[in-house]
Amino acid sequence: xxxxxxxxxxxxxxxxxxxxxxxxxxxxxxxxxxxxxxxxxxxxxxxxxxxxxxxxxxxxxxxxxxxxxxxxxxxxxxxxxxxxxxxxxxxxxxxxxxxxxxxxxxxxxxxxxxxxxxxxxxxxxxxxxxxxxxxxxxxxxxxxxxxxxxxxx
Numbered sequence: 001x002x003x004x005x006x007x008x009x010x011x012x013x014x015x016x017x018x019x020x021x022x023x024x025x026x027x028x029x030x031x032x033x034x035x036x037x038x039x040x041x042x043x044x045x046x047x048x049x050x051x052x053x054x055x056x057x058x059x060x061x062x063x064x065x066x067x068x069x070x071x072x073x074x075x076x077x078x079x080x081x082x083x084x085x086x087x088x089x090x091x092x093x094x095x096x097x098x099x100x101x102x103x104x105x106x107x108x109x110x111x112x113x114x115x116x117x118x119x120x121x122x123x124x125x126x127x128x129x130x131x132x133x134x135x136x137x138x139x140x141x142x143x144x145x146x147x148x149x150x151x152x153x
Contacts, residue, residue: 024065029105031056039065044083045090060087120152127151 024039026032033040033050040047044062045055062083063076071079116124124142132139142148 023069028109030059030061036068037065038068041066044079044086057090114149116149116152123153124148124151 023037026034027039030039030046031048032038036050039061040050040052041061042053042055044060044066046059046061047053047055060083062080064070066079066083128139128141134140142151
């Protein structure tokens, strides 16, 4: 939890955007640390509890649900690479192919979601860059999920 230092500074601004309060939520079939708003893990490998080293075979996590709401886009990239490294480390051991009952339950939940694969991501990226160049910017972010999913198809 953030704790103030007692030091205050005033800045003149015409616009202020509040972007705080993000909290991850539990996913059926995966352990969850309510206090920190994360799925307990070690290097992206989901573990039974924060104080445990016993990871659940075949279950991995990255992003804010891995470490809490912190960092920037670059942090997410490094964070994802760390998780991918864990998957690569586990793959020869057969741990990735193994699905426990909990991960099967999680997989059934994920199957109900719309997932964008890498090819779809590339389509979104290309579209955003093209739109940005039309306006003299590096990219124009899509903020509508429906439009994003349509472009990804």
